[in-house]
Amino acid sequence: MxxxxxxxxxxxxxxxxxxxxxxxxxxxxxxxxxxxxxxxxxxxxxxxxxxxxxxxxxxxxxxxxxxxxxxxxxxxxxxxxxxxxxxxxxxxxxxxxxFPTKLPTPKALGIPDSVEEALHKKRGMFLITGPTGSGKSTTLAALINVINQTESLHVITIEDPIEFLYHHNKALINQREIGIDTPSFAMGIKAAMRENPDVIVISNLYDIESINMAIAAADAGHMVLSSLPTAGVINTIEHLVDIFPTYQQQQIRVQLSNALKAVISQELLREEDESLNQIAAFEILFNNAEVAEAIREDKLAALEDIMERNKKNGMQTMDNAIYDMYLKRYITKETLVKYSKKPIPI
Structure with missing residues (x-):
């Protein structure tokens, strides 16, 4: 063969x-x-x-x-x-x-405009999350490509392995692979902070050391983009805190409340008709004073209500996203019922 x-x-x-x-x-x-x-x-x-x-x-x-x-x-x-x-x-x-030979645009992936707009603020930690196989790598690559096409910035990626190859456009992009160009994520992030970056991209945040370094880089004024294999905004923030020893968790909450810019959590919805097509839905949280307080005070359950009340500011829960896709006839009623977490009037 x-x-x-x-x-x-x-x-x-x-x-x-x-x-x-x-x-x-x-x-x-x-x-x-x-x-x-x-x-x-x-x-x-x-x-x-x-x-x-x-x-x-x-x-x-x-x-x-x-x-x-x-x-x-x-x-x-x-x-x-x-x-x-x-x-x-x-x-x-x-x-x-x-991986696709041509990078799709955020619009082609169904990523809301609010996410692309937030990219241009140039500071803070941007997290793309979702279960394995949900398309996180493609979403992250599409957002990096937006920066490449629109911003005169220095982008350093730290990847394991390098999945998409970027060509220098408006941005200067240097791609480093674990095991070839740098020994580990933590060491790659530490080195990147001495290499005059505007944007640091970390393909995965797996361990305490790399999460610590990523938060420190965002605190230092860099934009940090990364992905995590966690489902949902609240689960993502819980994971980032819970991975640390108990005595460190409050310190991490405080740092995260300052460093976090956005959490974009995605899920692939599979149609139950003959097509079996898959379409991505996005839960979106942007940091603001209310979100930062909920993270600092360990009141993460409040984030769902905050996302509900801030739709006009580009936030949305996963149920909001799925229902909106149903109203636009992107998905069927059966798919809406299957993936919604709460009962939704139809």
Missing amino acids: DIEEIIKSAEENKASDIHLSVGTVPRFRIHGQLKVVSDHIITPQDTKNMVLKLLPPVSRKALERRGDVDFATTIPQVGRIRVNVFMQRGCYSLAIRL
Whole structure:
């Protein structure tokens, strides 16, 4: 089996992901569901050949040492892909994510105008959140591209791995990859603050050290964009605080109340009709005096009411977003009922 042909086929079928494991057939994830796309049973030699073709030399030792490795690469006539190679039952398996060759605009992704407008304020921490597979990387890339096209700024990205490649436009963009250009997120952020940045992009905030450094960078006056695999605005802020030891949590609440600019939490809604189309809905929180007080005082339950009352200022709860999509006939009544958290009169 030729891995490049498989990837090209996935791109033609508008698949988001490819799963390749020994002893079974190839599968593509299309509209959120795994689909069998071939009757060929994958052999150990098949996946070994695929890994040898895709794996960069710099990642080979990591795979041998850990039994899994993440990397990104470019496939001619297809574009960028992110690959996770892992061992299972003594054989290689591959999970491959495909990225669009052309970056979509925020409008094409359904991102409200208020989010793009907030980008131009140039300070504070912008968080893009959502479950795995909800499109966070694409949303983050689309917002970075807006900055690239409209602002004369220095942007430094710290990524694991580099997923989208940016070409210098109005902005100067330097992209650094963990394990190749810098040892860790925390060290990359620390170095970035000495490199005269206007915007620091961190692909993921996984640990206490990188979260601490990101908040410090935002406190220092930089714009910080990052993503987290958390569902919902309130869960995101709870996660950022709870990851720290109890004795540090109040200090983090205070810092976060000052540093946070916005939390954009997204969820992919899958239509229950024959199309199985997916469309993104966005919960949006912008920081203001009332939001900052709720974070400082650990009254996060109040944020939902604050978002409800600030629709005219661009905020919205997830239920607001889903109901608005129903009114605009972007989704069906069945989809509205399935994804709404509270009963909504129809």
